[in-house]
Amino acid sequence: MSNLEDGSEDNTDNGNKQAHKSEAQLNTESPIVTNSQVTDEQLINWIKSRRSIGNLSIPAPTESQIKAAIDCAVTAPDHKKLRPWRFIVTQGNARHELGRAFLAAAEAQAAQEGEALSEKSRQKTYNMPLRAPVIITVVTQMQVHKKVPPFEQMLSAGAAVQNLILALKAQGFSTVWRTGLLCNEPAVKAYFGVGADDYVTAFVYTGSSPCDMPTRKPIDIEPLLRFES
Template sequence: MSQNNNQGDKTIAVDKSQTTDIQATDEQLIAWINSRRSIGSLDMPAPTSEQIKAVIECAATAPDHKKLRPWRFIVTQGAARSELGEALVTAAKEKAQREGETLSEKTMHKTANLPLRAPVIITVVTHMQAHKKVPPFEQMLSAGAAVQNLILALKAQGFSTVWRTGLLCNEPAVKAYFNVSADDYITAFVYTGTSPTEKPVRKPIDIEPLTRFEP
């Protein structure tokens, strides 16, 4: 695993690993992907450091035009979650001040506790690069694909997740906390851990209004 010095010691940049054959039928794999659900409140046990490295390797196999690797992964756990909560409160105060509002103590307390809803948070941020053949929107989509790979890899390890962002994720105070430049974005807070309840079954999705086949 290599460290990315541009993002500080909070950032993990992992080289892509070689793929291996999946021992499952096409039908089983499709059913497994369709069973993914977002779980809002998560408990221990959480993925270990080695398991987190493994899922980041999967995330790093996302489609990536010209191999720019326009994403970084920051793992927040333990006491660092409270530090992130403080950054969110600062961001909320600054946002409210700009809008001429005042935050209540209740809102500040709730905001500070947001990162405590899971034992581990993997934050995915962009690392956009100027390239004449890879426009910014492609790099952003690559980051989104990395998030989905991350979520599915965590599911494969038996963990639950929820992809969060929110109105505060790209406020200056939060970007500063993660060492994210003004031209980059926080694309996901992937909360992960173990679901305290059984996952609900997803209702079938009608894809007819979402799909068009050209003749």
């Protein structure tokens, strides 16, 4: 599985409750929790502090916390209110079922290339969903609409993922947005009930991490920006 953010940090240590408590306290004390107190600068800096963290552990978001995050996800820009996204929460033993779907996809992919997976590759693929206690998969459910082309609906799904990630962060949880070469293979799409014209857009791995959030290096936006008047 690939991580959509280059340079993200993978953490191989197990999480613990104290680490989660510290991060949760930090978020609770942050002005982002109380809109009446937040300043523009604080909000911007909080968003800029988001980082991708892999190999997450417990404590994980509860059902109510996941629903609160999805309540934020569905406020993404959505032309004509088509709601072209769905969310599937995988946790507990269901992660093993997802691992089997990944393995079936990898084996089919290898067979197409006239190869066979090594036992090491098989085990690594099967274990992918075990890198976090909860995975929220975001899939598209495209609607036919003359004013809303598929690419707009795909962008809406991406915006929903970003809202989801920020909402989980606000509740004290770490995340990593993964996709990878297997995400839209037939075995994986079939597992999630995704149609031929739809896509798995994100596996949002979420949980807790005992490590401090790494500092993001400043990005020079000047080459990426153009003003016109």
